[in-house]
Amino acid sequence: MAPPSGTGLSLPLEQALTERMKELHCLQQIESIISTSQGSLDDMLEAIVATIPAAWLHPASTVARIRRGDRCYQTGDLERCPSVQSAEIWVNDTAYGTVDVGYTEPFEAASEGPFLAEERLLLDTIATRLGSFVARELAEAGWSHTLREQELLYRQLVTVLGGMAEMRDPYTAGHQKRVANLAVAIGTDLGLSARELEAVRLAASVHDIGKITVPAEILCKPTRLARHEYDLIKEHVEAGFQILKDVAFPWPIARIVLEHHERMDGSGYPHGLTGDQLLQESRIVAVADVVESMCAHRPYRAGLGSEAALREIKTNRGLLYDPVVVDACLRVFREKGYRCGS
Structure with a gap:
């Protein structure tokens, strides 16, 4: 769907459809990475950030970055970009980081600088999905840590019991x-x-x-x-x-x-x-x-x-x-x- 009139750049219907398909493909790729990856959280965020530029109107000039704490995963130097849009990643009501997308060149004005209205929606959707994903990962990591501690206690218990039998x-x-x-x-x-x-x-x-x-x-x-x-x-x-x-x-x-x-x-x-x-x-x-x-x-x-x-x-x-x-x-x-x- 093309941007509303009066907001700047308006795309022909066929091109607008192509852009929506690119955005949908980006979301599908992110879901695939989240559901199938066996790597670390760092590996997954690196893979996710690499899928983002292709979904924007000018992919060759698009730089994407995911930031969490003092760690960044990026496809280029966002500081070189004259236009940047950002969305915060929230995890359990806490600001965890941001997803940022920038253009390395100036482009014709659209609804948000040179960015389309639908691209803002896509950016917010990615940030929301990353927030739920990170929350799940942190919860599982905490649960895994608890399980490891429990298993350590069980091993210690077994050692004590084994020693009791041999004392007799x-x-x-x-x-x-x-x-x-x-x-x-x-x-x-x-x-x-x-x-x-x-x-x-x-x-x-x-x-x-x-x-x-x-x-x-x-x-x-x-x-x-x-x-x-x-x-x-x-x-x-x-x-x-x-x-x-x-x-x-x-x-x-x-x-x-x-x-x-x-x-x-x-x-x-x-x-x-x-x-x-x-x-x-x-x-x-x-x-x-x-x-x-x-x-x-x-x-x-x-x-x-x-x-x-x-x-x-x-x-x-x-x-x-x-x-x-x-x-x-x-x-x-x-x-x-x-x-x-x-």
Whole structure:
């Protein structure tokens, strides 16, 4: 639509339509940048400011700038422009910066200096959109910071809990840490995401937390356990789950702890679950726990060594232990040089 009469430059209908299409294309580009960009706020504002000049009547002579605080994103030197129009960016009722557009040459007068009325509307629209975008980015950044702080506290809690379990049982001191290291090595070989690896590491670090409920004389008994004593030991899995289940971890730690003694054929405990009912992370911790337990010394026996441990998981591959996890564990030891106690 052409500018109202009496405001200066008036465009023919066809040219006015072309100008409106340019403005619409500019807004579409800005929306695309906002919705698809994975870069930083700086990168996005650099990309947005580059789209602006093409939407103005004289693009070859147009300079655009977005200013926020002491930072500027611009396509040229706005100080050289004899004509400039500006719109403030408001974020949560606070002036955050400006969007400025200038011409490097003098042009025939229109409704606002040499600028069209529709260009003022476009500039105000861009500023409003940037304000809502920046507000969202700042809110998400604050939320992300809060989440990072929460996750740090959860990690510290896991460290404290893991230490509590090991204080009760000196013979397994370091066992949880070693299981965590091996479980992460297996998960890395399997291509788990960083978040999945963190779940594996943290759950393995406290997988025996339930042993704090088992009498110390049983944990440290220098001879093989009687049946009723072994049954008490087995209760540590459920006890660990009860300790952890009400903590709002962003990872399924309590469930992994509950499942780490389950077996693929349903012969494990506490619930006799089968492989398809178990988390992949649980199956990884299960294998890592078996291997490290066999390697380690116990009050009633010397360590059996890694070859015996690997023979155990290979013999029962697919029966007791996830075959994919077993294969990854074998690769970690035989191809990547992993050693028990690493």
